[in-house]
Amino acid sequence: MKHTVAKTIKIWWHVALMAAQSQLSSGWSGIGFILGKIFRILLFFVFLFTILQTTKNLANYNQDQVIWFFLVFTFIDSLIQFVFRGVYQFRALVLSGNYDLDLLKPLPTFFRPLFGWADFQDLVILIPLVFSMAWFVITRHLVFSFPSLLLFLFLIIVSMSVALGLHLFIISLCILTTEIDHLVMIYRDVQALARFPTDIYAPVIQTVITYVVPIVVMITIPAKALLGPLSFLTVASVCLFAALFCFLAFRLWYFALARYSSASS
């Protein structure tokens, strides 16, 4: 098992490097996309500051804490886009039947759909972003304690597991319906709600974004972990939820895979 995981990571690294070469080979395309991502972050920052200048706190979070939520959102969103960008190309594989070729390879069936294309333009964003986050938490004294920092890092891993589950749900639905682009964008539109602390939303919305599209688990709870102590019950519930979510996602994936009709191949 350990050997298989190590081998899969090694293959991902090679695939990611090839994706990077492809992205770097097109000059303006790479620069244009990176500029777009940077502008989007900066423009949302301007919007955030505009709101925070008028209202000094949101849902009992002060300005620094609200900015921290935004930074964590941007970090996790970029990380997810970096790792799971392959999802956007899966529809073409299903429609053309070329996914058959991936099923013949000694790799997990979900490898190509999920990890087949790492987006290095997001990595370019991630590196300065991590430094900005570190600078921000240090200068604003946001780290509650050293264990809370460790818990934050642990919950980022849990967040990525939930993101894995979510993307598995999406690619499963792609096999069943051959639709994917709008599904991904619906998820991303809902995820955008977590740019701000999700506590500001009405309870019914919080329920949806905790259990249906679990962005609270993916973004808000990790962000909160750094700001103050989380109860053992909260952390245990998050881990249990992530495990259950991934289990269901894998069940749906294998259900959908059994119905893959290999059209056009």
Add this chain to the structure above:
Amino acid sequence: MQKYLTLAKVSLQEYFVYRLNFYLWRFRNLISLLALVFFWLAIYGSRPSFLNYTKDQMLTYIVGIAFLRGLIFSSRTADLAGTIRNGDLNKWLLTPLSIFKSLLARDLSDKLLNTLFSFLEIFIVLKLFAFSFAGPTHLLTYLYFFVIVILAFFLYFFISITLSETGFWTEDIWATRWLFGIIFLDFFSGSIFPIDILPSQAVHLINLTPFPYLIFYPAKIWLEQISQAETLKAIFICFVWLIFFFWLSRFLFKKGLKHYEAYGG
């Protein structure tokens, strides 16, 4: 005229071939509209007014975005870039059809369908949140609104064609559209938030671009938040931008055709 009407009908029929795709696209629009409403409701909380907008005005603005986006941003002109790159433009050049008029005919069917569905989505939101929809109190405002919407309709059409025409010179067609046709367009047109909540220097800069005349000014005119002089000025500037992009799109098309090598055509 008849041939363009037929083209519009065929375009309309195309949507019903991939019905699930279309329904998911509209569902995504509903979700993004709901996400915006939830966000602003959360920001307002119990405040009656925020950033110079009453709660009803802001919600009307958000709902107005849904309508205006359906009417103005729904377009098939983005396809032109791909058509140029893959050589399919040959087909258009050989038919006794004007490419611009053909694109307009396809756009009209796209706008018709999207606007009709946006009414349905707006109806759902109005029923769900039961807020008082702010409408004009003067009859003349309806005329101003109608005029600027028609101008914005054509302005976006020619901006989008101009962006697509970069395909004559570069293979990286999506980066340009992503930067100017999505990121700048979304933020500077006021599709995410009203731009006049930003600092005045930022508003002055944004007003130098054509984008705010697409969504922001039509919405402001509807809300009667700008004076008659400002309304006429906005309509005039929108008209000037329209003339400019009309000329630019035709100029680039003529230049581009001389550069066109019909790869793959």
